[in-house]
Amino acid sequence: MNKTELLKQVIARLEDDLLQAQQAALTAYETATHEENIAENKYDTLGLEASYLATGQARRAAAIRQTLANWKLLVLRAFDPLLGIQLGALIELSDDEDRRQCLFLGPDGAAMKLQQDGQSIQVIGPQAPLGLILIGKTVGDEVTLHVASGVQLLEILSVD
The missing domain is CATH 1.10.287 (Helix Hairpins)
Incomplete structure (x- = not known):
């Protein structure tokens, strides 16, 4: 992508x-x-x-x-594992049932879904619950997201 x-x-x-x-x-x-x-x-x-x-x-x-x-004003940079996930990151996550999702992390206020190459990408901001827990994380990290239906465990598969 x-x-x-x-x-x-x-x-x-x-x-x-x-x-x-x-x-x-x-x-x-x-x-x-x-x-x-x-x-x-x-x-x-x-x-x-x-x-x-x-x-x-x-x-x-x-x-x-x-x-x-x-x-x-967003400057797109290559992923730096030392900094972890930052604004402009394109992230692929997987849940415990191997369902995958792609996220594009950018400034707040533009929550939307986009399509590229037949794939759905959710745009989120750093103040979104998932955005908050992803900042600073890197490939292979697991994060826990608390949702209304319970707790969701997500693994970071890739970051661009």
């Missing part, structure tokens, strides 16, 4: 999300400020509700913009 291509996919998805959030904020703002939505009495709250929505969408767009900026 190619980490550079994965990074491009994450950035493209975040750019799409940002565009959608900006358009949603603009639509809500236009609704809130439209002359037909001026309150005629205290029960006429469409304009007020639209202004709350516009504010929320603007905050969402700002959060996505920050996440996008962080991902654009």
Whole structure:
């Protein structure tokens, strides 16, 4: 798998999300400020509700913009066993039933699934429960993840 291509996919998805959030904020703002939505009495709250929505969408767009900026600053490096897993790592894990999963560890705020070469890759951040326990680990290490259904033991098979 190619980490550079994965990074491009994450950035493209975040750019799409940002565009959608900006358009949603603009639509809500236009609704809130439209002359037909001026309150005629205290029960006429469409304009007020639209202004709350516009504010929320603007905050969402700002959060996505920050996440996008962080991902654009991500420098992809080769895995260094002395440092262990760091941001930008592509990790393959296996559970006790030999089910495998691939993870791409990057800055927070971009949890998503990507496809590359017919394989599914989960993008996670360092604040995700699994991200927290993987930082600093290396190939062959086993980690324990506490999930709602119990405890899951995972082995790190490879890191790029």
